[in-house]
Amino acid sequence: MTSKVDDRVPVLIVGGSLVGLSASLFLGRLGVRHLLVEKHADTSHHPRGRGNNVRTMELYRTAGVEAPIREAASVLADNHGILQADTLAGAEQEWLFKEIDPGGALARFSPSGWCLCSQNDLEPVLLRRARELAAGLGGELRFGTELVSFEQDGDGVTVLLRSRENGEQRTVRAGYLVAADGPRSPVRERLGIGQTGPGDLFHNVSVTFRAKRLAEVAGDRRFIACYLTTPQGPGALLPVDNREQWVFHAPWHPDRGETLEDFTDERCVAHIRAATGVPDLEVEITGKAPWHAAERVAERYGSGRVFLAGDSAHEMSPTGAFGSNTGIQDAHNLAWKLAAVLAGWAGPGLLETYGAERRPVAVATSARASARSAEHRHPGYAAVPGTGRQKNVLAVALGYRYPVGAVVGTDPAAPPVPDGFETTGAPGSRAPHVWLRRAGGRLSTLDLFEKSLVLLTGPGGTAWHTAGALLAERLGIRLDAYRIGDAPDLDLAPEPGTDWAQAYGIGPDGAVLIRPDGFVAWRSTEAAADPEAELGSALRTVLRR
Numbered sequence: 001m002t003s004k005v006d007d008r009v010p011v012l013i014v015g016g017s018l019v020g021l022s023a024s025l026f027l028g029r030l031g032v033r034h035l036l037v038e039k040h041a042d043t044s045h046h047p048r049g050r051g052n053n054v055r056t057m058e059l060y061r062t063a064g065v066e067a068p069i070r071e072a073a074s075v076l077a078d079n080h081g082i083l084q085a086d087t088l089a090g091a092e093q094e095w096l097f098k099e100i101d102p103g104g105a106l107a108r109f110s111p112s113g114w115c116l117c118s119q120n121d122l123e124p125v126l127l128r129r130a131r132e133l134a135a136g137l138g139g140e141l142r143f144g145t146e147l148v149s150f151e152q153d154g155d156g157v158t159v160l161l162r163s164r165e166n167g168e169q170r171t172v173r174a175g176y177l178v179a180a181d182g183p184r185s186p187v188r189e190r191l192g193i194g195q196t197g198p199g200d201l202f203h204n205v206s207v208t209f210r211a212k213r214l215a216e217v218a219g220d221r222r223f224i225a226c227y228l229t230t231p232q233g234p235g236a237l238l239p240v241d242n243r244e245q246w247v248f249h250a251p252w253h254p255d256r257g258e259t260l261e262d263f264t265d266e267r268c269v270a271h272i273r274a275a276t277g278v279p280d281l282e283v284e285i286t287g288k289a290p291w292h293a294a295e296r297v298a299e300r301y302g303s304g305r306v307f308l309a310g311d312s313a314h315e316m317s318p319t320g321a322f323g324s325n326t327g328i329q330d331a332h333n334l335a336w337k338l339a340a341v342l343a344g345w346a347g348p349g350l351l352e353t354y355g356a357e358r359r360p361v362a363v364a365t366s367a368r369a370s371a372r373s374a375e376h377r378h379p380g381y382a383a384v385p386g387t388g389r390q391k392n393v394l395a396v397a398l399g400y401r402y403p404v405g406a407v408v409g410t411d412p413a414a415p416p417v418p419d420g421f422e423t424t425g426a427p428g429s430r431a432p433h434v435w436l437r438r439a440g441g442r443l444s445t446l447d448l449f450e451k452s453l454v455l456l457t458g459p460g461g462t463a464w465h466t467a468g469a470l471l472a473e474r475l476g477i478r479l480d481a482y483r484i485g486d487a488p489d490l491d492l493a494p495e496p497g498t499d500w501a502q503a504y505g506i507g508p509d510g511a512v513l514i515r516p517d518g519f520v521a522w523r524s525t526e527a528a529a530d531p532e533a534e535l536g537s538a539l540r541t542v543l544r545r
Contacts, residue, residue, distance in 0.1 A: 005158070006170040009035045009139065010342050012159055014147050014187060015180035016040070018049060018119060019310030019327040021126035022059075023178055024141060026335035028133025029063050030451060030516075032342060035139055035172060036130070037161055039146040043123035046289050047240050047247055048206060050076070050118040051224070051321025053397040055430070056328050057112040058518070062450050066112065068125045073117030075241050076224075082376060083226040087277030088237065089217050090230070096376055100224075109398060109423060110433050111444040116224060118240065119324075147186065150177060152304050176338055176351075177306045180331070183294070185312030191303045196363075197296040201317055201370060202380040203252040204235075205260065207268050208287040212244045217278055227379060233274030234379040245286075248272050251380030252290065260290055293317045293373065293381065295366045301355030307334055314362040317381070319373040322365050322396065330358050336516035337406070340543065345477045349544030350406055357405035364417035368396055394421040402428040406515065408522040408538045425504035427522055431514045432503040435495040436484065445500065449518040452478035453539070457511045458501050459485035460527070464511035467532040471539060479539075513538060 011027060013020050016038025024036045052060075052069075060066045070077070081098040100114045107113075131141050148160040148169065157177045162169045179187035218239070226237045236249040250271055252258060269283045294315040301308050310327030317323075334354050340346035374383040399421040403414040410428040423432040434445045448454050455468040465481050472479035482491040484500055494500045504512045504520075509527035513535070514520055522538035524531075539545070 004171055005173045007035065007172045008174075009033055009172060010175045011035075011178060011338055012037070012157065012172055012174035012176070013178045013180060015182065015310070015312070016127075016141065016143060017044065017180065017182070017310075018123060018126070018324055019331050020178075020180035021123060021130050022328045023180060023309060023331035023335060024130035024134060025063055025065065025126055026059075026332050027339065028130055028137060028139070030335060030339035031137065032335070032339050033137040033139045034134060035174070036134070036141040037145040037147065038141075038143045039164060041144045041164070043127055044119045046206065046287060047118035047120050047208065047238070047245075048289075048291070049122075049321065049324045050116050050238070051325070052115045052117055052122070053321065053325045054106060054110050054112055054114055054394075055397050056325045057115050058110060058446055059328065059332050061112050062447065062518075063129075065125060065129050068129075069117055069122060070115060072121040072125050073115050076116040076118075076239065079116055079222045079224050079239060079242070081223055083221060083223040084377070085226060085228055086230050087228055087233070087275060088214075088226060089277030096227075106394075109394070111435075111446060147181070150187070150190070150306070152177070152306060157305050175305065175342065178331075178334065178338075179306060179308050179312045180310045180327070181312050183292070183296075183311040183315045185308065187306065188298060188308055188312050191306060193303065193308070194299045195296040196299060197294075197315075197366065198370070199294055199296060201293040201295060201373070201383070202378070203254055203290065203292050204249040204380055205252045205263050206289045206291055207248045207250060207263070207272070207285060208240070209246055209248065209268070209272065210244050210284040210286060211246060211272070211276075211281055213278070213281060214246060214276060215243050217276060218242075227376060228275040229377070229379070230274060230277075233271045233276075235271065235275050236379055237275065248275065249379065253380075260288070263288060291318075293378075295370050297359065297362045297366060301359050302351075307351070307354060309334060313358070314366055316362075316366040316369040317373040317378070318369075319376055319378055320369055320393070320396075322369040322372075325397070326362055326365050330362075332517055333358055340478075340516075343478070345475070345543065347544035353405040353544075357402040360403070360416040361400045364415065365396055365400070368417065395419065398423075398430055401426075401430070402519060406521065406542045406544070407519070408541050423503065425506070425512060425520055425523065427520045429520055431512075431518050431520050434498050434500040434503050436500070437493040437495055438491070442495070446518055448480070448482065449514050450516055452480045452516060453521070453542075454514040455479060455481040455511060455535075456500075456504065456514065457481070457483050458506070458508050459483065459487060459490060460509040461511050463527065463531045464524070464535065467535050468511075470532060471536050475536075475539065475545065477539060477543065511535070513542070515542070
């Protein structure tokens with residue numbers, strides 16, 4: 001590799017799909033200059049990866065893009081549930097579930113909600129905002145640029161890039177490299193990192209098409225997806241605009257010698273007509289793309305100064321959209337740690353907690369995704385479902401936790417994804433959502449967490465509050481402290497009828513420390529004899545100082 005360096009950046013992101021763009025967005029919000037490169041010339045044009053769970057939408061809320069994402073997703077805002085039928089026009093129909101959030105119960109736990117936004121609609125929103133933030137920091141997002149090679153040493157990573165338009169090569173020196181380069185990640189392969197898990201589960205060909213009369217057949221059934229089981233045309237039907245644009249996932253069997261070339265327009269039209277139960281349906285095929293459902297997790301989430309995120313780190317069955325959401329949450333976990341280390345208020349050892357926290361979550365979540373595909377009898381997947389239907393999907397979306405990592409006071413033996421969902425405010429778990437008041441305005445506790453550690457105390461936690469301010473100055477740590485209560489001299493007031501301290505599991509004299517990613521790092525349920533020593537010990541442990 002040439003020794004001449006054309007560009008220098010603290011962070012280089014390889015891959016500009018959902019996870020790479022999210023990593024760019026999060027790093028930009030944290031003030032980290034970076035360069036993103038993507039080999040394709042533009043964002044995805046294929047409507048896929050549409051399910052954004054409540055935790056992902058919380059992250060986008062904090063990053064300031066929830067509103068434009070919901071605007072981009074408005075055409076599917078009224079679509080809910082998974083329908084299973086023999087054919088769309090047939091008599092045999094069953095809702096696997098009809099509402100994502102029946103009764104609106106989710107509002108108790110989050111200021112956000114699920115959002116159905118196809119990847120081709122979501123990525124441009126992320127790209128616009130990420131590009132604005134990167135430009136303001138002197139960074140850049142370059143599409144049509146591929147990674148040729150990289151070498152790392154103790155001080156950074158030297159990367160050779162090539163423009164796919166003109167062949168021009170440039171050498172970039174980065175402090176860290178984030179590989180969001182997909183399931184067949186060249187970066188992971190060059191690092192020699194293996195994978196665990198069952199491997200390939202099933203294969204589909206995703207067919208986009210227009211069919212104006214299909215909306216009449218669907219009627220008022222505004223589903224997210226409809227699994228069609230007729231032997232003449234099994235597959236999954238997904239609406240794009242609820243009018244004339246649709247996607248059909250047709251089972252593909254390469255193990256039987258079936259090739260992509262076998263999926264001619266004529267075959268796809270016949271398959272769609274059989275699946276929908278409309279023999280004379282006018283169908284215009286507009287695109288085809290193969291995809292593979294698999295269950296694999298990287299043995300390690302990085303090596304040295306190179307880290308894996310998204311599909312490069314894990315592959316999951318598509319049912320439930322667990323894979324894309326887990327990848328976006330990877331990026332969020334890694335972003336604040338990179339920012340803290342680069343700014344000098346955390347030790348380099350903090351980055352070692354990225355894989356320690358995220359890999360167990362991916363292993364547990366990928367197993368849940370496969371089980372859900374079997375339960376829903378996803379077309380093309382021959383696995384036998386387990387006993388009973390999965391419950392507590394919120395346990396995966398909001399209840400995942402970090403038994404080990406940048407946390408203090410956890411049970412290392414606790415499962416990363418529990419069987420049931422509950423909010424306790426325990427270390428290693430997502431901080432509970434509670435509505436607060438400030439200067440006459442309403443905000444969620446989750447709105448406090450993004451760019452610094454946050455210390456929350458009640459009216460009796462003055463000693464903790466004082467200790468936090470002293471430690472932040474002495475250690476050079478980004479730490480914001482808020483006292484919550486009804487007295488006018490306090491920083492925040494709980495909304496009437498709420499008990500924030502109970503939600504966080506502390507008493508009137510206790511304190512809780514929240515990480516920038518909104519996870520509880522440490523808590524003390526009551527006052528301490530030496531709050532400065534106790535809090536200082538927790539801060540040093542969490543930040544690897």
